[in-house]
Amino acid sequence: MKNPLLRLVAYSLIIVCAAFSIFPFYWMSVIATRSAAEISSVPPAIFYGSRLLENMDKVIFNPNINFLLTLGNSFIISTVITASMLLFSSLAGFAFARLRFRGSKVMLLFVLGSMMIPLQLGLIPQYIIISKLDWLNDLKAVIVPGMVSAFGVFFMRQYIDAAVPNEMLEAGRIDGCSNRQLYYRLVVPTIAPAFATLGILTFMNVWNDFLWPSVVLKSNEMLTVQLALVRLDINTYYADKSLIMAGSVLATLPLFLIFLFFNRQFIAGVTEGTVKG
């Protein structure tokens, strides 16, 4: 595109889209710096106010909720699920892509088919299972069902199929590697971008999940940060949304940093996992 006019159009389009994408974030941070009265005013406040520290203080030392504790809970849940998701998905993906075992074709079809079943639909029986196991109000209730998913397995299979050449594994076999050694020494180092992509997606989804945790976690010490957010304003005089926004800023910050840090690897993994193979 040599034409300067076209370039201008291209830049304008993309800047409009980027503005559309970040404006709600901007507004979230604006409301976090305002008082409840200032939010409900005409014209709406669209620039930063002066109450950020005060609101943060009310969030962190909230009388209803130990906010830092719920951040910790979310951190534990997201980290454990992400780690196990990466391990189990890559092992299964490796098996489906590169091992010849009985029933593998049918089993892979099964994995694909199971992606069609919407998880919310099984909410009631899942709740019954968790209560029978006596896991209600226990972080396990969120962690265990999320430890590996069909999407993760399929994503890893696609990636390994594209990125790990058969010849490499054959060479490893000739050197006397067992399947486990092939996995650790050859597969794992090759699929680092896929780990970054699936890891970020998983961490993000678990961190932001609301429906399932709200069903199984009830007591204040066991909440995830998303559940804590909507309870921040319960005891305020009138529902003070600026507290929820200040809390949201705190709750989004870890994801923002993780994503910023792994941005490049994340993109690289998407390319291989969805397009090739």
Next chain:
Amino acid sequence: MEIMPSAKPSIRKPRIARRHNDNLSGLLYTSPFFVLFAVFGLYPAIFTIYVSLHKWSLLGDKEFVGFRNYRLLLTQDPLFWKSIRNTFIIWFESVPLQLVLATIMAVLLNQAFLKWKGVFRFLIFLPNITSLVAVSLIFANVFGVKYGLINYLLESIGLSRIDWVVTPWATQLAVSLLIIWRYLGFHMIIQLAGLQSIPNDLYESATIDGASRTQQFIRITIPMLMPTLLFSLIIATTGGLQIFTEPYAFMSSLVGTNIAVNGGSSNQVLTVVMYLYKTAFTDRSFGYSSAIANLLLLLIMLFTLFNAFVVRKLRD
């Protein structure tokens, strides 16, 4: 981890040893998924089919009613049909525009002259990482009737306010905008990946043959991008038919959970999964709710088959 000793490079039977090893490792490596899926996926699915043939309020006994739940749903429940209609309206208002925009953005981000690619990509993807609690509150704030930004802007240019809470088309439009906002970056990244996988020599030889940039775009880029576009479409369709959290959280922030459960005062954004949720957790009709779940699953399967059919047609 592995119970069997690893395959020594035996000269006589390497193939048999390998097959034996692969059988064992294969089962071992895939078993975590299948165990978890059996407990938290398959069992609930079968249970849902079983419950859908009963009348059950979770506390009392299950009363067998055969296919009555399905018959009532299909023939005597206007709200069910309305929820299907709403789901499709929201889908049509969000997905096509979203995919077109995502593709345009991806094409632009793939141009050599464009600077700060990484920054734009990051900013447009950002909505995908936010929590819905925050997002729904912000959107409720933007679309607020009294103090909302949009109504303020409408009034300041001399137009009249829109009541986003009770006007059906307006609520549906607001939810669709929220969905576009949230997933635009996701689809853009997928399209970008598709664009980058198109081999460069295709363009080079086209340039040698004298094809213009526009011709190259129509003859090479679009056809080569088809598989990725279909991938996006499939995800957006199966996800779109199950849309729940966005309309529910948005309505909760706007008017409170009591009205949100019904999808607004005139059920204008009640989607199928929201209706399922309402019949289960508000009305306590778990049999009825399970029947909705199964009908939805059927609908999703039909669409997936239809998609697969279209993909095959396009390939031929």
